[in-house]
Amino acid sequence: MAKTKPPEGSRRGLFWATGAFGAGVLLNVDRVPSWVPVAALVLVFWRVMAGSRSLRLPGAVIRTLLALLLVAGVMLRFHTLNGLSAGTALLILMGSVKLLETRAQRDQFIVVAAAVFLLVAACLDRQGLVRAPLYLLHAWLCCAALAVIAYVPTASALASSLASSTAQVGLDNRAAMLLAGRSLLFALPLAVMLFVFFPRLPGAFWAIPRSDAALTGLGDSMSPGSIAQLTNSYEVAFRAHFDGPPPPPQELYWRGPVLHEFDGFTWRRTAHSFAHMQPLQYLGTEYRYRIALEPSAQRWWFSLDTATGSPVPKVYFTFDYQLISAEPVTEGTNYALVSYTHTRAMQPLAQLARRYDTGLSGERNPRSRALAVKLRSSAASDDAYVASVLDLFRTGGFEYTLTPPRLGFDSVDDFLFNTRLGFCGHYASAFVLMMRAAGIPARVVTGYLGGEWNPIGHYFVVRQSDAHSWAEVWLDDRGWTRIDPTAVVAPERLRRGILDILPNAVSAPARFVWSQPWLGGLLQRWDALNTAWNDRVIKFNYGDQLRLLQQFGFKSPGARELGWAFGAGLVGWMLWIAWHVGRGAPRSRPDKLARAYTALCKKLGRAGVTRESHQGPLAFAGEVSRHRPDLPADVQHLLLRYAQLRYGRTEGESYLADVRDFEREVSRLALRARASETPRR
């Protein structure tokens, strides 16, 4: 039984499809388990070798088994076929298997479609500035592959290849790239319009949760050593952009989780809010700023200490002045805040809160508690007691280090009386314990200190290495007061980043960047560019769309206005395309030469010889000489020149000049109607 076979795909089509698919795999290579691209590479290699006949393509049974095996592999690794990573891995593997049965043109289209889906998967996952050109390049490659596969030679191309006796009838690589590039350029306005006007759902709907994302950031507890792990990381926690002048460096405390509960070793957040918020009197300068938060998988939104409220309803402003979101931060988020660095409480501390924040469970750290009681009894006031504890840190032989020795079960006792080596966490922990032991309400605040000023973008970059913790004590005349015991031990920590103080604490690449000023400057520039890209392009949202419409003169824009703007843009784009297609169509409008020839025919028509529409120039010239032999020879010359200009080769610089010349001579030509006889035709 002869089956009708689909059209055979060309070998060049196969190579292009394979290339597009391979590039799509490369885009996703670091997001899937490493055996996936390796398997894809092997299958691609198999197909290419089979193309050159040194290897055979597998039969249907082997292909099916292979596909099942690979699906099983994905299932084994991810336990699901859903989700971005598992889906991408599956797409890569199945696309590679598809390559093995790619023979017809239709199969090649499917492979290119798989490549396009790989591009979409990569876009969903990462939208960084570095990757944007890569994505663009890949889109171009895919389009060129489609052009090569789908190309059907036109009649004139066939004829010219016949005339020049070249065997190859097809789109060469250069022409394919050009065609694809041109098509993409035509599509560009549409893409821009979709980007600007197509209504966006609030919150990016493409944000698919990433299960396997291992992100660093502050947790909801602090034990000795936990922050030191963070300071190893050069990753960005957030960027802060102040509307006015920024606060001085010693006030750049970025407030994060506030920790109340202490078990002798680890500080934890309280599970429930046991107090209501103390109303604050705001003092000093008001700071307005925007924060661009990086994804952290935590629920903390950071603010300059102390913020005045929550920027959006879904973020809760706790009684201890912390911003906690209802959902974990899984994608970059922008928000605007107002903060004051100096505040004063307007009410006394509630009994419950006082009891809670002076509570110490059990009998842990007895020596520290005894010391606290002794110091408090010799101090005249709470203020004096705070000063004396800070004095202890300053003069007691304490040193600031990011690699402290391990602490024992009673961590504060061990630290205060034995090791005396530690960083912010140790000092804050010990300080708060000393306060609580003396009956003064105190708590640990974690967050970040300082940040790197980017002079190009005018913002602070706060990295994980800026993680910090400090103490807050309740002083009756001022309310909650920030005391940073670390500042006493290492005062320069306030003014400079952790890198300046302890360069060996961070990883080698970060240290290298920090040691090369030019590289640092370059990275700052790059960071500024990236931030602009993130703010203007990636985080462009519904609100930004409406603001843009307002600039176009809409009073109170909404989704309907967006629709109108999009519709208008679409019509404009289609008109542009139509105009362009019309312009490109051969002879859709008479050109200069045709107009001149028509004029010449009209003159001859008045002189008695009318050109029939099916008469070529030679036939017409014959007609003219038959019926009006008396006309000047110029007429015959002109007709022959027209034939040469219209049907001869048009390359050559003089062509346009010749056409103009022809035009001039036609307009100069004056013919007399035949006097003796009435016009014949």
Place this chain on the structure above:
Amino acid sequence: MNAAAAIDIDSAALHRAVSTLETLILGKPAQVRLCLACLLARGHLLIEDVPGVGKTTLAHALAHVLGLAWQRVQFTSDLLPADIIGVSVFDRAGQQFHFRQGPIFTQLLLADEVNRASPRTQSALLEAMEERQISADVTTYRLPEPFFVVATQNPHEQLGTFALPESQLDRFLMRVTLGYPDAAHERELLRSGERREMLPQIASALTPEAVIRIQARVRTVYVSDAVLDYAQALIARTRDRTDLKLGLSPRAGQGLIRAAQAWTYLADRNAVLPDDIQAVLAAVVSHRLEYSAEAAARIGRTGSGGDGHAIANELIRAVPVPV
């Protein structure tokens, strides 16, 4: 310098060939040129007319003037493929078979009255025309270069003929009809006697090498987009018309362009004009176009060929020349 000189010599020889042919075939200058153009475009030629108007003389004259080695095969109903292609004979001395090449191994084959042979023989010839090679036993033999078939046939209505099917007619680039001479030329013919006897006294104008050179040059004659538009419009018109059995095939379109290039070359011009397309159109398409049965009945035609010229002329008048 040399190439230019060669071109001059070749084109002078070509003109000599044209004028020689015109003295041999009286009163048919257009047909003579069409036949030459067909061969220069590497096409096979079919000459069709009633007996006795000089078909065979024309074919002989062409072979002679072009200076080609030629063979003549008179087709009859009992002619076998082996009579044309050749046959393997047993060589007793060498104890093996030898292929003895048939008359087709020549540069110009005169296939006289091609429609008298059985379809089997016809198709053997027509296959060789397309492939320009012969397969016998296990060996493939290239036919010489250049290779032309000039076939003559009587109109289908004649007794004892097997009409060539459309697919085989398509292999002929042109079909040329001669028609009766006008009175003055007929008088000349009656006076001077048998034209074929004049052939041996006339020197051939061209050589096989010159023919190949000219064929190559014909392909370089420029075909502008405007002319291609016109040719395409003509072809599209045949496909749009409902009163035709079949539209023109792409092969017919290619042939049309090639024939027009050759015609242009014969006229000493270097770019094809719509006039050139029109000049060769009837010869190229007339054997490929036929009225459909209903249309033929409606306008009172037999529907069995011979209408091609009328259809071609209708085409020319219906499709405007692009300005």
